Amino acid sequence: MNKRIAIAFTGPSNSGKTTLILKVARKLIHEHNKEVAIIKHDPKDKARFDVEGKDSYKFSDTGAEVIVTSPSRTTYFSQRHNELDEMIRIFDKFDVLLVEGLKNLPLPRISVFRNMIDEDYFNYMNALAIDGSIDINEYNLPNGVDVLDLNDADKVIEWIFKNAKEV
Structure with missing residues (x-):
């Protein structure tokens, strides 16, 4: 079995997290031949995945754990909070796990x-991804924090391969 690695991305709203994760995920899949899983934290419970009136909504609305399967995809609706190790078990097959948010995860x-x-x-x-809108010299960064170019997904991937945690 290949080693599976995980990395998290954090930052305020509209900082470019999702855009960076999308670029990194596409490159990992299409250029590095990796299976990628993504977990997004929704701290304000704003995300909407299901449409009222549809069967999957009605099933999910009962409070049950629901899996909807079709020839091209499987969707999992859970009514409870899952810890990281539970989510990793659900994904099962991946090489790289990208997590958006959840800043308390180790x-x-x-x-x-x-x-x-x-x-x-x-x-x-552990690393800082910024663009030209920030003058890094205005900040007193903690020791050991690597500075990455927000617009250079290849360098970010290089950093991930060196620093991600095996899970």
Whole structure:
């Protein structure tokens, strides 16, 4: 079995996290031939995946755990919070797990910022992904934090391969 690795991305809303994760995931899949799994944290419970009135919504609305399967995909609707190891078991087959948010998970973390860096994230970051809108010299970064170019997905992937946690 190949080793499976995980990395987390954190940062404020509209910092570019999702865009970076999309670029990284596409390159990992299409250029590095990796199976990629993604977990997104929805702290305000805003995400909507199902449409009221449809069968899958009605099933899910009962409070049951629901899997909807079709010839091209399988969708899992869970009514309870799952810990990281439970989610990893659900995914089962992947090479790289990308997590957006969940800053308390014990995973190496890339913090993503544009325009300004929120120093509250310093305790949670192993790397910093920024663009030209930030002058890094204006900040007193913690020791050992690598600085990455937000727009260079290849360098971010290189960092992931070196620093991700085996899961």
